Amino acid sequence: xxxxxxxxxxxxxxxxxxxxxxxxxxxxxxxxxxxxxxxxxxxxxxxxxxxxxxxxxxxxxxxxxxxxxxxxxxxxxxxxxxxxxxxxxxxxxxxxxxxxxxxxxxxxxxxxxxxxxxxxxxxxxxxxxxxxxxxxxxxxxxxxxxxxxxxxxxxxxxxxxxxxxxxxxxxxxxxxxxxxxxxxxxxxxxxxxxxxxxxxxxxxxxxxxxxxxxxxxxxxxxxxxxxxxxxxxxxxxxxxxxxxxxxxxxxxxxxxxxxxxxxxxxxxxxxxxxxxxxxxxxxxxxxxxxxxxxxxxxxxxxxxxxxxxxxxxxxxxxxxxxxxxxxxxxxxxxxxxxxxxxxxxxxxxxxxxxxxxxxxxxxxxxxxxxxxxxxxxxxxxxxxxxxxxxxxxxxxxxxxxxxxxxxxxxxxxxxxxxxxxxxxxxxxxxxxxxxxxxxxxxxxxxxxxxxxxxxxxxxxxxxxxxxxxxxxxxxxxxxxxxxxxxxxxxxxxxxxxxxxxxxxxxxxxxxxxxxxxxxxxxx
Numbered sequence: 001x002x003x004x005x006x007x008x009x010x011x012x013x014x015x016x017x018x019x020x021x022x023x024x025x026x027x028x029x030x031x032x033x034x035x036x037x038x039x040x041x042x043x044x045x046x047x048x049x050x051x052x053x054x055x056x057x058x059x060x061x062x063x064x065x066x067x068x069x070x071x072x073x074x075x076x077x078x079x080x081x082x083x084x085x086x087x088x089x090x091x092x093x094x095x096x097x098x099x100x101x102x103x104x105x106x107x108x109x110x111x112x113x114x115x116x117x118x119x120x121x122x123x124x125x126x127x128x129x130x131x132x133x134x135x136x137x138x139x140x141x142x143x144x145x146x147x148x149x150x151x152x153x154x155x156x157x158x159x160x161x162x163x164x165x166x167x168x169x170x171x172x173x174x175x176x177x178x179x180x181x182x183x184x185x186x187x188x189x190x191x192x193x194x195x196x197x198x199x200x201x202x203x204x205x206x207x208x209x210x211x212x213x214x215x216x217x218x219x220x221x222x223x224x225x226x227x228x229x230x231x232x233x234x235x236x237x238x239x240x241x242x243x244x245x246x247x248x249x250x251x252x253x254x255x256x257x258x259x260x261x262x263x264x265x266x267x268x269x270x271x272x273x274x275x276x277x278x279x280x281x282x283x284x285x286x287x288x289x290x291x292x293x294x295x296x297x298x299x300x301x302x303x304x305x306x307x308x309x310x311x312x313x314x315x316x317x318x319x320x321x322x323x324x325x326x327x328x329x330x331x332x333x334x335x336x337x338x339x340x341x342x343x344x345x346x347x348x349x350x351x352x353x354x355x356x357x358x359x360x361x362x363x364x365x366x367x368x369x370x371x372x373x374x375x376x377x378x379x380x381x382x383x384x385x386x387x388x389x390x391x392x393x394x395x396x397x398x399x400x401x402x403x404x405x406x407x408x409x410x411x412x413x414x415x416x417x418x419x420x421x422x423x424x425x426x427x428x429x430x431x432x433x434x435x436x437x438x439x440x441x442x443x444x445x446x447x448x449x450x451x452x453x454x455x456x457x458x459x460x461x462x463x464x465x466x467x468x469x470x471x472x473x474x475x476x477x478x479x480x481x482x483x484x485x486x487x488x489x490x491x492x493x494x495x496x497x498x499x500x501x502x503x504x505x506x507x508x509x510x511x512x513x514x515x516x517x518x519x520x521x522x523x
Contacts, residue, residue, distance in 0.1 A: 022276040025269075027107040030124070033273050037111075037122050041073045042084040044109070044126035049088040050297075052144050052209075054155040054190055056091030056100060061125065062112050062258045062283040064154060064214060065089055067306060069127045071299035087299045088129035090144050094157070094188060097133040102278040104131050111269045113282040115389035122272050134193070138186040145197035146204065151297050153197060154212040155224075157190045159403055160454055162217065162227055166406065167485065169223060171230035182234060194224075195232045198243055208247045210294055214254050216324055218316065218407050221251035221292060250292035251312040253319055257284040257342075257384065259392040284390050286380075290315040314370035321363040322374070323381055325408040329358050329425065330385065331398030332432035335449055336441055337510040342392040346385040350514045356382055358425035366415040395449040401433045402455040402483045410488070417493065424497065424517045431501035432510075434477045438463030441509075455482055470502035 023029050033039060051068070053060055068087055075085050091108075093100050103110060108128035114121045132141045144150055155161075165172040171191065172178060181192035194211060201208045211228070213220035225247070233240030261281055269277040289306040302308055309315070327342070333354065334345025346352045359378040367374060385392075409426055416423040437459040439447050453459060462480060466472035478489035478498070488494055504513035 020270055020276045022270055022274060025106045025109050025111070025124075025273070025275045025277045027109070029275055030109065033124060033275065037124060037273055039124045040069060040126040042076050042126075043082070044107075044129075047072070047084045047088040047127065047129050048086040048149070049090045049129050049144070050086040050149060051088070051152045051154060051299075052090045052092060052150050054092045054094065054153070054193065055157040055161070056093055056103075056128070056131065057156060058099075058261060058281040059254075059256070059258045060091075060154075060156045060214070061110060061128070061279075062281040063254055063256050063287060063289065064156075065127045066112055066123070066125050067287070067289060067301055067304045068299050069125050070304040071301050072127065074303040075300050085299070086149065087127070089127050090130045090132060090150075091128050092132045092134055092141060094134045094161075094190060094193065097136070099279055100131045100133050103128060106277065106279065109277075111273070111277045111280040113265055113268060113280060114285050115282050115387070116285045117387050117389055120268065120389065122269065135188065141193070142186070142196065142200060145193075145209075146200040146206070148206050150209055152212055153194065153209045154214055155190055155194075156214045158215060158400070159217045160400060161190045161215070162223060163189055163191055164223065164227060166403070166482065169226075171227040173230065173234060178231065181231075191224075191227050191231050195228050195235075195239070195243070198228070198232070198247060199236075199239055202239065202242055208243075210248045210250065210296055210298070212250060212252060212291075214252050216254075216320070218320060218411075219251055219313075221249040225249035248294045248296070250294040251316065252292065253288070253290040253312050253315045255288040255319055255323065256286060257387075257390055257392055258282070259390055260396055262391060264391075282390070284384060284387055286384055288315075314368055314372060317367050318370070318372055318374060318377060320407060321366060321412050322359045322378055324404070325363055325412065326355050326359050326378075326381060326385075327397050328401065328404060328408055328433070329355050329429040331394045332401070332429055332436050333510050333514070334394045335398060335436050335447060335451070336432055336505065338448060340393060340395075340449065341390075342385050342394060342397060343388050343390060345394060346382060347388075350511055352382060352386070354425055354428075354514050354517065355385075358429070362416060362421070362423045362425050363412055365419070365421060366412045393449075395451055398433070398436065399452045400454055401437065401451065402453050402459065405430065405433065405483065410484075413494070417491065424501075427494070427497040428501040428505075428513055428517050431474070431498050431505060432513075434463065434473060434498075434502065435505050437477075438467050438473070440464075440467050455480075458482065468506075470506050471499050474498045474502050 072084050112123045134141050163175045163178050177189045181187035181189050213224045229240045229244050265280045265282045269280045291308050292312050293308045330345045333351050339345040364374045413426045462476045466476045478484050504516040
């Protein structure tokens with residue numbers, strides 16, 4: 001593709017939104033945005049794509065897309081030409097078209113609301129220069145992916161989008177979606193799409209793009225590389241070998257709290273800009289991006305605060321076990337206590353204190369040696385979580401627990417068991433997840449905010465049959481190979497600690513269980 005004329009993003013004449021009566025945000029209305037709102041310093045219409053991003057959701061738009069805009073602005077300020085460097089983003093959705101449709105109507109523009117405890121700052125982002133809903137436009141997608149102008153393919157598709165086997169953490173070749181992709185010329189999973197992209201590049205003698213995972217997954221680049229090699233080898237061993245030799249899959253660590261967009265966000269943008277933005281995102285002020293060093297052209301992300309390092313593992317470990325693990329503790333105990341948001345739960349003194357204790361006493365000792373000040377990091381997390389400006393819903397944080405438990409709670413529990421350290425907070429969090437997964441709080445009361453999980457039907461069926469008996473409930477969950485390795489049920493300290501925590505939750509509720517959470521358990 002030698003030129004860029006997007007069929008889906010063309011400047012439109014403003015028409016008023018039927019619900020708000022306001023003209024929509026678009027290239028045509030961009031000049032009407034008040035000067036007090038931060039806007040791109042480059043001509044958005046002149047920006048050419050250099051990145052394809054799969055999974056154009058709220059997190060990507062509040063993190064990588066925003067930092068890419070700032071990197072472009074830094075590079076442009078140093079250049080002698082007014083033409084922005086070619087780092088525009090093609091946003092791709094593999095499953096749901098809703099957000100993409102809204103962005104298409106806005107010429108790819110949207111607003112980021114940075115919500116701090118005391119003030120909210122707004123910034124318009126213009127790096128998304130085309131949008132592709134893959135099921136409707138596979139030819140357009142693969143035209144971009146085989147274009148040598150695309151130097152980076154990044155993705156945020158969540159851990160479940162990698163189609164990994166829970167035990168081996170390699171590609172689940174028997175997964176129905178993977179089996180379906182193997183029969184298709186136009187695959188529909190993230191792994192299938194990436195391998196098809198690489199096969200097209202190889203067939204044309206073109207250099208492959210850098211494949212940049214930005215998902216919360218341990219060793220995300222390594223896991224993605226192995227999944228792609230596994231998938232390719234099921235079709236063509238030589239393709240798998242070529243990918244293994246020639247394609248870079250850097251690991252990354254990303255961190256920014258980005259809650260689900262609400263009507264309040266849309267209202268605040270309308271008041272500030274006088275325009276209707278159907279796809280704004282809100283985020284906390286904090287942001288972090290640590291990227292394993294790779295070869296080849298890329299945006300000047302380091303000028304926007306990103307860190308390029310030889311090994312992401314120390315940053316990844318502290319984030320995965322403290323932030324992501326701590327989030328699960330807060331989510332499941334908070335839901336059982338009747339809270340709706342992270343801020344409400346962490347500002348509840350017993351839950352906030354338990355979360356800090358979990359991070360310092362049970363997670364910190366399991367981290368690899370590094371120069372990080374882990375105590376300061378844990379304290380910073382508590383402050384971030386207490387931010388009342390961020391309405392981060394607990395049901396969103398706690399969703400897909402059957403997938404998240406392994407890396408965020410069970411791995412550290414295993415480390416603590418091996419080294420003879422007690423882990424009662426971890427056991428209580430796992431018991432709280434079991435309780436939430438049944439859809440019940442205690443004594444048959446329904447959970448106010450039901451959890452979504454890829455195993456929801458199984459969890460509710462198995463858990464519901466034993467919901468009134470703490471021992472039977474724990475054994476029923478430990479017997480699920482979809483979630484727990486069978487070895488967990490054979491460890492007396494784990495089974496007994498979970499039963500004790502479950503009994504306290506069942507009989508006395510969250511606060512009684514927290515009070516009963518003694519350091520001597522699981523020792």
